[in-house]
Amino acid sequence: MRQPLVAGNWKMNGSRDSATGLLKGVAAGIGGLATEVVVCPPFVYLEQVGRLIDGTAIQLGAQNMAREEAGAFTGEVAGSMLQDMGCSYVILGHSERRSLYGEDDAVVAAKTVRALADGLLPIVCVGELLEERQAGKTEEVVGRQLNAVLDAVGAAGIARGVIAYEPVWAIGTGMTATPEQAQEVHAFIRAGVAKYDGAVAEGLRILYGGSVKGDNAEGLFGQPDIDGGLIGGASLKVDDFVAICRAAG
Numbered sequence: 001m002r003q004p005l006v007a008g009n010w011k012m013n014g015s016r017d018s019a020t021g022l023l024k025g026v027a028a029g030i031g032g033l034a035t036e037v038v039v040c041p042p043f044v045y046l047e048q049v050g051r052l053i054d055g056t057a058i059q060l061g062a063q064n065m066a067r068e069e070a071g072a073f074t075g076e077v078a079g080s081m082l083q084d085m086g087c088s089y090v091i092l093g094h095s096e097r098r099s100l101y102g103e104d105d106a107v108v109a110a111k112t113v114r115a116l117a118d119g120l121l122p123i124v125c126v127g128e129l130l131e132e133r134q135a136g137k138t139e140e141v142v143g144r145q146l147n148a149v150l151d152a153v154g155a156a157g158i159a160r161g162v163i164a165y166e167p168v169w170a171i172g173t174g175m176t177a178t179p180e181q182a183q184e185v186h187a188f189i190r191a192g193v194a195k196y197d198g199a200v201a202e203g204l205r206i207l208y209g210g211s212v213k214g215d216n217a218e219g220l221f222g223q224p225d226i227d228g229g230l231i232g233g234a235s236l237k238v239d240d241f242v243a244i245c246r247a248a249g
Contacts (some may be wrong), residue, residue: 002205003035003036003226004228004248004249005035005036005037005038005227006037006241007037007038007061007089007162007164007207007228007229008034008231009039009209009230010039010040010041010042010063010236011096011232012233013236014236016048018143018236019041019049019052021238022051022238023058026058026238026241027056027104029238029242029245029246030057030058030234030242030245030246031057031243033057033249034153035245036059036228037057037058038060038061038088039053039058039059039060039061039235040060040062040089042063043062043063044079044230046060046082046085046087047085047206051083060087060088061087061089061090062089062120064080064091065077065111065120066111066116067107067111067114071145074144079114079120080191082118083120089112089120089121089123089162090109090115090121090122092115092123092124092125092155093108093111093112093124093125093166095171096171105145108124109149109151109153110152112152113152113157115161116153116160116161117150117231122160123161123162123164123207124158125163125230126142126145126165126168126189127142127145127210128141128167129141130171138167139185142165142185143188143192144188146163146193147192148194151239153168155186155193155196155197155199155200158200159197159203162206162228163204163207164206164207164208165189165206165209166209166248167182167185167210170211171209171210172211172233174211175211176211176213176216176220177208177221179219179220179222182208182226183223183224185226186206186208186225186226187224187225189206190202190204190206190225191224194201206225206226207228208230209229209231211233212231212234213244214243217243217247217248218246221247228248230231
């Protein structure tokens with residue numbers, strides 16, 4: 001049985017004051033849940049958030065990392081630094097990184113290799129644009145993104161991480177894939193991993209990301225191949241995020 005996972009991606013939001021209230025509320029609200037819960041704040045708040053969640057059921061993650069191990073890369077953050085700060089997880093290949101900063105499949109694959117080498121659990125994001133879905137290219141796009149990572153790290157590598165399906169057209173737009181639409185792509189992803197290793201595919205957690213809220217989470221998480229969510233805006237609101245975590249559990 002796959003343990004549900006809910007990861008909160010704060011993106012470029014938050015402050016010292018808001019982090020304190022948010023995390024106290026979330027920690028109190030998820031007590032006793034079987035759901036694994038991760039929060040991914042901006043880099044500058046990692047140390048503070050790490051202290052705030054110490055002793056709670058919440059784990060620490062980061063939103064991105066460099067593909068290089070160390071060196072003269074001004075403005076970048078190494079996976080080893082994240083691990084040193086207490087991070088367990090790191091989000092890789094988020095659609096905003098792909099579209100706004102030009103990270104292609106090869107870059108995401110290289111970052112996944114580096115994350116695993118640095119002892120981090122990657123949350124690898126895949127997903128199609130609206131025009132790609134409308135053109136019937138969802139499986140082509142998602143399959144290409146997935147295979148780039150699988151070819152780089154193999155089934156054994158992907159088994160140490162998580163895949164997040166995030167249809168780009170449903171991120172921050174208020175649009176959400178129906179449970180049936182999301183399930184169809186999640187099943188496709190699991191089948192794609194099964195081509196490399198069936199046992200790994202069966203145990204792999206695949207998250208849905210795309211305007212998940214407290215009132216639609218239960219329907220999404222009730223699908224057989226959806227194992228939780230990668231949550232954006234709702235992860236900044238105590239009641240919404242707790243409701244999503246409870247729906248996953």
